[in-house]
Amino acid sequence: MADRLVEDGWRELGYEYINIDDCWSAKQRDAMGRLVPDPERFPSGIKALADYVHARGLKLGIYGDLGTLTCGGYPGTTLDHVKQDAQRFAEWGVDMLKLDGCYSSGEEQAEGYPEMARALNATGRPIVYSCSWPAYQGGLPPKVNYTILAEVCNLWRNYDDIQDSWDSVLSILDWFSANQDVLQPAAGPGHWNDPDMLIIGNFGLSYEQSRSQMALWTVMAAPLLMSTDLRTISPSAKEILQNRLMIQINQDPLGIQGRRIVKEKTHIEVFLRPLSQAASALVFFSRRTDMPFRYTTSLAKLHFPEDAVYEVQDVYSGKIISGLKTGDSFSVVINPSGVVMWYLYPTVLPAQPWHLVRQQAPSEGFRPVLL
Numbered sequence: 001m002a003d004r005l006v007e008d009g010w011r012e013l014g015y016e017y018i019n020i021d022d023c024w025s026a027k028q029r030d031a032m033g034r035l036v037p038d039p040e041r042f043p044s045g046i047k048a049l050a051d052y053v054h055a056r057g058l059k060l061g062i063y064g065d066l067g068t069l070t071c072g073g074y075p076g077t078t079l080d081h082v083k084q085d086a087q088r089f090a091e092w093g094v095d096m097l098k099l100d101g102c103y104s105s106g107e108e109q110a111e112g113y114p115e116m117a118r119a120l121n122a123t124g125r126p127i128v129y130s131c132s133w134p135a136y137q138g139g140l141p142p143k144v145n146y147t148i149l150a151e152v153c154n155l156w157r158n159y160d161d162i163q164d165s166w167d168s169v170l171s172i173l174d175w176f177s178a179n180q181d182v183l184q185p186a187a188g189p190g191h192w193n194d195p196d197m198l199i200i201g202n203f204g205l206s207y208e209q210s211r212s213q214m215a216l217w218t219v220m221a222a223p224l225l226m227s228t229d230l231r232t233i234s235p236s237a238k239e240i241l242q243n244r245l246m247i248q249i250n251q252d253p254l255g256i257q258g259r260r261i262v263k264e265k266t267h268i269e270v271f272l273r274p275l276s277q278a279a280s281a282l283v284f285f286s287r288r289t290d291m292p293f294r295y296t297t298s299l300a301k302l303h304f305p306e307d308a309v310y311e312v313q314d315v316y317s318g319k320i321i322s323g324l325k326t327g328d329s330f331s332v333v334i335n336p337s338g339v340v341m342w343y344l345y346p347t348v349l350p351a352q353p354w355h356l357v358r359q360q361a362p363s364e365g366f367r368p369v370l371l
Contacts, residue, residue, distance in 0.1 A: 004230035019061030050093035061096030067103030090123035146186035164204035201228030201237035208338035309348035
């Protein structure tokens, strides 16, 4: 996979982490209580693998679990092992840790997740820290404190594991949209909500659904973690995952998570993500299953500022619309379970500067941002 990331253009687009999931270790710790890799599957050890990955300009991620066992039944990182394991990962040259929560109590999680953050920082090695903590506590306040979470973790799993199915993608999207007033303000540079992996290139999604997951995850400011075999990926899946404008939008430096701003009776939904330099991303999403649907609206209806004029680029087709005014009516044709995604850039700024209030009440609406 590391070779493929380098040779097939992924690394240049920003796909730089290659992450090992559960089941990498031996079934027991060594005599000194240290985690050891499975000698059959990692005969050269993790450090040699990290060196190989680093030599190719990539970074290595690994998996742990804050409990007696990992979810797959391998040795867990109980509270007495947190410092030792953090040091072990740093010595190996690991660049990212996903810390799961199987076989641990709420009390252990409340102590252990912040403790691992301190232990990782104490190693002196920069290690991206992905926490499963909120997913084990229902993902919502009062059981989950997103202020604390943002101080402790770089990204966190809020909700259920994704399965290789469209139903699973929709259930995750539904939960994130229903709870966006809590989740959206929690995200920002260095602290992200993680709706789980991209399943594009696997088995469960159609072409349209694959395009939808990429667009919706991008507008949600989600980490883009692929889960497919890059040796056998189809050209169409590769094209979706390597869309340069999509990745640019996903990685926007403001790091503002988008929101669903419209939910129509016709089963069309509109999502908006404010971007840097007064740009915006819009996703028009169809939950219809009958036929392509012509959806007509205007930027004014989507709460864009008056008097502005935009250049619009279709993120998938590349087609450009110039001179779109806020009041102009327009139509997009959206395929069943598909999306149309626009990148909008103002060419004439509105007379009144307008600002996004990060912690606004839901009733105040969610508007694009001009900085």
